Amino acid sequence: MKNLTSSILILFITVSTFAQNEGKVINLNGSWDFEQTVQAFPPAEFTRKCPVPGLIHLAEPRIDSYEKLFKKPEQTVSEEASDYRELEYEPRYSWYRRTIHIPAEMKGTEAILSILKSKYVTQVYVNGMDMGQSVSCYTPIDLKVTQALKYGEDNEILIRVGERVWLPPWAAGSTDKEKANYIPGIWDDVNLSFSGKQKVLKKLVLPSVKDKKVTIKLLVRNFYPQQVMYGDPMLDKVKAEIIVKERKSGKEIAKGFLTGKTTRDNETQLVTEIPFENFHSWSPENPFLYEAEIKLYDGDNFSDVSTTRFGMRDFERRGKFFYLNGEKYYLRGSNITLHRFFEDPDCQALPWDREWVKKMLIDDPKAIDWNAMRICVGIAPDFWYDLADEYGMVFQNEWLYWQNHGWDEQIRTEFSDWVWSDGNHPSIVIWDAINENWNDYIGNTLIPELQQLDPTRIWDAGYMQENDLAGVDPMDEPHLYRAGWHLIQQENPYEFLKENPYRLGKMDDWEPGHLKYLEASATQLVNEYGWNWLWRDGRPAKLTKNMYDSLLGEDATPQQRRELQAYWLACETEWIRAERTMAGVLAFTHLTNNYGYTGDWYINHIKNLEPGISLKWFKHAFVPANVFIDLADQRYFPNGFYQPGERLVFNLVGINDLELKSSGTVTVKLLDADGNVISENSQKVETKPFGRENIPYFISLPEKEGGYLILSEFQKENSAEILKSRRYIRIGNQKNMAFLELTP
Template identity: 35%
Template sequence: MKGKILLFLMFFTGTSLWAARQIVSLDGRWQIADGKSATEIPVTFTHTVPVPGLVNLARPAFKDVDRFISRENLANRIRSKLAPEDWLQKYWVGKVEQDRDYFWYRRTFRAPKERAVALLKINKAQFGTAVWLNGQKLGEYAGCFTASYFPLEKAIRWNAENTLVIRIGAHPAVLPDTFPTGSDFEKIKWTPGIYDSVSLIFCDNPLIETIQVAPRIATSEILVQTTLKNHGDTPVTASLGHTVSPWKGGRKVAVSQPETVALRPGEKKTLLQTIHIPHARLWSPEDPFLYVLESSTDGDSITTRFGMREFRFDAATKRALLNGRVYYLRGSNITLHRFFEDPLCKALPWDEDWVRGLLGDLPKKMHWNYFRFCIGPVPDRWLDICDEVGLLIQNEFFVWTGGPGWYKGYSRRYDTDEMIRQYKDWMRDNWNHPSVVVWDANNETKDDTFGEKIIPAVRALDLSDRPWENSYNKPAGLNDPVEYHPYLMISGYRGPLKFKMTDLETMDGKPRKGALPSDTHPPLINEYGWLWLNRDGTPTLLTENVYAQLMGTNVTARQRLDLYAYLLAAKTEFWRAHRHYAGVIHFVYLTCSYPGVYTADHFADVTRLKLDPAFADYMGEAFKPLGVYINFFQPTLKRGQPREFIVMLINDEAIPQRGQLTLSLETRSGTVLAQTKQPFEIEALGAQTCKLSLTVSQDGGDCLLKAVAHHGGKSTVCRRWVTVTD
């Protein structure tokens, strides 16, 4: 198989054409085999598999390819009495339910004529990676969520065919127990694979090893950090230069002063340069404008895309700031590594059109500007698309180990040095994406090591100084956010459902006392609801008892889905209306859905990206920038009686909004039974509480209490289900 060669050519004074970096993509169909040995390469390869992709896409298919029960899921099953208690200790590193430990990938490529540097780059693969070229082992890499690089010079055959073999673990248990392989109490299947792109890099010395671009919007500058390395055995002197241009074409807008660098054999140097960009255009979800930095030495060249964007949280106001201005966050979560389990997943995560629809078209329709990539990373191309369509990303490292006492006998401790190594690589892979605005160290985890050792060891590497989120642990920085997961209906999971929607009428929306690791840091809600349904409308393991208490069991799937959308939207309106949070992020937009799962998403057809219509309707209204919340959840209204209603309005936009607020009581078919109107005016980023009186109609039956805010040709609708009775 021949790789497609992509040439990135940059021209600077004194730079030859041969200085261009050659990148050979190895994406495509590979041969694959399995085995128990970590050292014996299989003799025959009788299956093929796509790269990027997962091993469950191999043809012919492998038996039991996903079968592994993690320590976290074992603890969860034992607590739910779905597994024997002794399994946790018996299978401490996980219960392997397949007759293999490794998968071996193989393909050939033709190398170009000789260059000084040859590297293999594997963007992401799990679980662990080892590489052989022409029968010679080149090294191993333990990371499952970050890119690995392997020098090829000692084994490559220039201007000839080469055979490349990559070994990955078939399950997490092949790696040391203290290394991060993904910890998730609710993940049922663990699928190995090279799930991101693979490429070859050819150039001459010195190699541009890394580039980091850090915007400085106040001065309209970028700080460029370049790490160069001499892979040769003789000294080298080179000139380093950069140019800046708009990504979508146009003339150069900035050129750096060339800098001469001398490197001894094997030496590595890091240089900092400041480049002024006159009248720089800022990046935001509303205007995701991108630039390209072209960098060149006498031996190598590279293109780096970036956006002029700064993002932080402010502890004084407890708000998020985008490019120096308050910016309210609205959005959802994606748990891609759980979606990997879904029977409909297949090759969708590597389908460009599908991913663009998932990250671009639908979020805009839902008025979302922010996502948490939770429980596992995404392929690099996803973040490229987020940069292009304008999404803010809270990028979470795949760690979820829970709080004290969650599961009897369960614990997990990580090798701190290995975690620091992998967090450094994780930051290196992602720090040039303007979409990535928050480093999320872990999910729902109580472990002081993150705040005391891991984050302090790596934080300064990010020249953009992004905020860090540290879950149940104390925030690591003065302005770092804290996450809040107010699952008001969680009691209904195992016992009586204590919370009632009418409770919201007297709640102020503030975090529950003691629920946050800090009361002085900006809080961010990125999970709430506890109402999950499978795509077919059946409850998940966590909500069977909840829906039985909310509706009984003699209901249709459609009735459950409608109630789900209605209640989730009402909670969304509530959390937004009280303005105690920098953002409200719902859980979950994309995950798996099949019998036995714990949570599920909202797609009626995930392959065609068709959301459930009730969810799209109710949640699409609940997340509009101008929000409307009726503080009323009583099940009935008495006919003929006057009633005062409180309607709260919020404005997420940086311009004032004025218009007319209409409160009406309508039949389910839309006939207006009673109505009142009043004007409103909300300052930029402000809020307003309105009191409206309405006399309930003499007509009875099931009705909608509806508040509609009309403004500038737009409208936002809030609805309450109510029955008019005597």
């Protein structure tokens, strides 16, 4: 009995020690040796350091092409697009090197090197052995490196990254005609993970609030060798124990089990469901998170452990609206074009600075009542989605597919990996496959396949609508650039507006080209509008120089341009939000390249995230419930004038995104150019849940000619906040009228 007890104890110690190494992860983020070469051969020596994650512009000393990549223009030049093939620098291979000690006790485990995101064309060597190559730029690269490792010794990891011009045509996406430079690099986390002969390579925890359950999908990598001799095993038993806990408290909530068989030296998908009662639903207003710990057993032997966060939330469309956890939910927010920001001279390492990203992505948007973002023309590092999960923000997550898409099978591979890698984030509610384009394979073959993998989200197929899709069209993405592209292309935009009037600020003034969105049966998410971009120093962007020069004059000051921009954006936001069939309103854009074709609404150096006046006025235009003025602008746009003493009749429009009625008092003021109040009147306003209320109003205009401001101030019951809407009008036909500029 004594010998048996000793044997059991020895076995327990051995298994425990072995189990401690299974599931171990070594983080490889940090400073790597770095160098560039003209040819695809390793450098003779490494003279630089570069952070991982990051891009190659962060290397120190700077790379030779740095100044050509980040030129700051002395003046704005009007342009429409950029061709990535027209390089001003010599493309080079970028080499990363890291030496890491692998403890001797790790011997006997299987090792996977994971690079979450790297671009463009990534080649990996470990201790001089070729571990493989990948053209994926936005999804994880997982390479088995067991055979190359030396245990109890130092190991050299060498990674070569190519340039965008060398990306092969079958790769999925990566062209954006408003990008000038495609800066390569390892731009997300890198780690080395260890397991037994079976590993949780990928996992999806898919919630259902309605059915009170979670569906667990595992992609298990079996490392046993394939059948070689007749009679050798082809399959192995596997089982998993899944424990669901509250993330913050650690309280165990539910448990489930999974059994199955996996194919040797292959990846096998396994699925199970766990009933889940008495949970907290996830929403931007209450971002409650859970954690699923998955313990994997190879037969009866512990082989791997993997943990992932998730939230209990349902997101669906019913008719023309989105529903979050069974309740109608309007999206309000903006866009982030991170891959354009990468080429901003002031970008530096900010996209990997957690505190900076949190302020830009979460704090600033929430302060102006945004609850949604479109991650546009290219996805983000994984921790961005973690922040949105933790602090509450929903995303339309868009692949970098605008001008080209690659070859079908590679698209299937990369899009499938995309769903597996990002699909546990409750913040992601829409997969956006295409921007402003059409593709029959993606829309009618691939998306239906991927809906089987992840049925918990909505897919957007770009400009494909009911007539383009074989199945149901769940949503469309109107880009409502009123007076936009045609205006920008004119040599004299102001004369064009006289012949083609744009009634800025008029609520129900929908031009024929946009009526199709009002008549469509699909949900409408306006995820782009506001074609009046400025750079952060107040200069027009490349696409808007002619427009600003025409409307304000070439000698206009930055402040004058910012005033026009803020007013225009507020009026357009009110116009779209007043159309209650629009399920979401996302202005373009919250972050981009400062010296590019468009612009964002921060001013001065982006590291300080100093809001411009447009962001301040957005607070009033985006608040869930407010009262807007339904009247066309006459200050900037040629929309006529009023006669002195005329009786002006118009509507006030109460709008409400909330499930409770909105009640309060609206005060309407008429102010002259000096800020004197000419008339003032107040009345009670009540707007039904999710509704719109038209409130007739009239003003007797003064006899004195000049520029005037109509201002509404709405104060909700039991609130001290004053919410504003404004319209400029002309009384008389004088030229060069002065107008009151109001601070938000």
